[in-house]
Each structure stands twice: as structure tokens, then as C-alpha cells.
Amino acid sequence: MSGGHNEDLFARARRAMPGGVSSPVRAYGSVGGTPRFLESAHGAYVVDADGREYVDLIASWGPAILGHAHPEVIEAVTDAAARGLSFGASTPAETLLAEEISGRVAAVERVRFVSTGTEATMTAVRLARGVTGRDLIVKFSGHYHGHSDGLLAQAGSGVATLALPGSAGVPEAIAAQTIVVPYNDPAAIAEVFARHPGRIAAVIVEAAAANMGVVAPEPGFNALLAQTCHDNGALLILDEVLTGFRVGPAGYWGVQQQTGETYAPDLFTYGKVIGGGLPVAAVAGRAEVMDLLAPVGPVYQAGTLSGNPVAVAAGLATLRRADAAVYAALDATSAALQAEVGAALEREGVPHVIQTAGNLFSVFWGAPVAGGVPDYETATRQESFRYAAFFHEMLAQGVSLPPSAFEAWFVTASHDADALSRIAAALPAAARAAASA
């Protein structure tokens, strides 16, 4: 399939920007071919530089739960923009957004806004170190928490896609403060705390892992982390940048509370949905911990564009619109899509497993993983080449999937019967391509 204008645009972009992109996975490195350069988006669809429309299953990597360019969000943003783009001062809407978040998540009393998920987790880690007076951070292999120095070790998302152990440019002394352990492994957690008594400031975990494909925590695992942290004077940072307000009105933590898995993280990180497609992210938690942030406490954090009024307007409009009906639509669409994909792959005999965490899901490819994927080591054994073949056939038929087998698939509340039937029509040929890859 020719990329048309996309090829010229990519060639030109590569002369102007490293790899032609502002974020690595967009370069299609692991699936090959020419990235589509997008000109616009509406509802469940994106439109490329050739004027070609695709059903979108990336949803800006999560934020667009309502669908692209939702009229209420666009109106809120347009109104806010007309009143000025940035003041570098407090605004009434910021407090409303903080209240919307704490109103949904009972364990949140205070919210500090930043602009990216990377800043949110970086701030949470600094806060945990400030609270405990300790340096060590524990993270899980295959979990992605943004690109701050200390959190890139054995990370998911683009780091997994490019099969990197971490990143060049991270000082050894900083990397040494991060201990990486396998996910869903209670013994590894007990062992790491036993090995470093009184030295671990925090465990940071994705509420449900979704940056190595989707790998939900085993029942009781997040609660065990909270308990172990609290028994040892450490904090649990629950990273809900991807899951927060997408998998349910109170994030994955809320989903777990509803199923009777109660535990109290000390800090939450949010992003994506709370900005509705503009740059808003946050660290949030109990007042007692959060009030250690400047100007109340000694842990410094700041941002010229933090709480930006246009971005906050997008987030507030999105969250206010995201009612029970929106979550029901996301759940139903995700379930329908999983069934269609599963059936198409079965028909062609493609070994696979579809894993979910609430309405998030992804497909792992090939016999080595078909029994289920509990951790990163297992995820890396999947046959990514089958996904590359599947991805390109879907793209050729007008369905845009994440350009990596290590990412979740994202639906929106705008994916209606028409969008789903376009996807269903593309699946048989894509499944055949995966089978013969």
C-alpha cells in the first residue's frame, strides 16, 4: 500500500526531526512501513494527509475516551482559548478539575497539576523520597512510567518496542537507585524489602500494566504491594496515567474497590484522560503526604504551564461528560471488539491470547504466549512479526492500530456499530496475514 503524501512527509520530517517524530513509537519502527501523517480526527476516525479515513484504535494513546473532537470539549476549549491561553496564575477551573478528581477517587484529598505523565511520576517519586528520607525506588519490568532518568530501566512502551534495556544518558548513580523486579511475583517483592531494610522509599506500579501489552495484576497483588510498603515504612505509588478515568469512573483502583479488593495507595498519578487530549497530568493523594509539596512543604515542584487554562478546560469538559453511559459504552465496545478479533484469529488458527484490564485489552501473538502473559519476560516471547503483518493489513483496509505489539488497543465511546463493522470487515484478511507471516 503506497503511503502517497505520507512518504514525502516522512522523508521531510526525518530531515527536520530525529526519526521524523516527536515520540519514538510513532515512527513505525517495529512494524515497518510509512507512518500516516494525520490532518484531522472526528469521533472514532482519523484522517491522513492523503485524505484517507481510518477507524482509530489509538485514541491519542488513551485521552480521547469520548472520541475525537467531541463538540462539548471543543466548545469548552474554544471558550477558554478566547479568554487567554496562559496566565501563570491560579484559575477557578483548576480547582474544579481537582474537585472532580477527588470527588471520583475517595483516597484523593489533594491534587497537584503538571503537564505530562512523566512529570507526574517524577514528582511522585520525589515526594516519596522527601516523605521517607530514603532513596531507593522499586519498579516492575515492562512497566512504563514516562521517561525520567530513574524510571527508564526495563521500561515498557517504546523502550519495549525498541527492545532497549533502558536508555543511554542515564547516570549509573541514578540507575542504581532503581530496583527492577518481575511483575506479579509476590516472592520478589518480599525479597527486595528483605534485602534493603529501611532503604526503600516507594514501590511504583501501573495500576494494571498496559505498556507491555495488557497484563492485569493477579488478584490481591496490588493490595499485597500496599501492605508490604506500609509494613516497611515505604509508599505505594499507583500509576493511573493510562488507566485513570478510562477503565472506570475512579480508574483501575476504583474497579478493584468495587470487586472488593480494598487497599490504599499513598500516591496516585494521572494523565491522558484528565487532559481530554491537551497536556494535563497530576499527582494526587492524601493531604498529609501531598502537603509536603512546595509551597506548604519542602519538596519542590513547579511549572510555567501547569494547570494551563485551555488544557484544564478540555479535561474538565471530558470528565464531566464521562458519565456511567460513557463507561458502559467503552466496556461494551471493548467486549464486542475482543470477540470479533478472537473469532477471526481462531478461524485462521493464529495462536494468541487476548488479555484485559477492565475495558483495556491487547492481543499477544504466537504459541509461546498463548497460555497467558503474567510478566514482561513472557511478553517478550510473543511473535511480534505476526502483529506487524496483521497491523499492515488492517491499515490497508482503513483501521489504525497501535504500531507495536506491546501497546494496548484503545476504544472510544464514539466507536459505534458502523466503526465496529468496518473493523470486522477488515479482520479476516488481517488474520490470514498474521497466520501466514
Ligand code: PMP
Ligand atoms: N505512566 C504510564 C502508565 C503511561 O502509560 C505513560 C504514557 N503512556 C506515562 C506514565 C507517561 O506519560 P507521558 O507520555 O504523558 O509523559
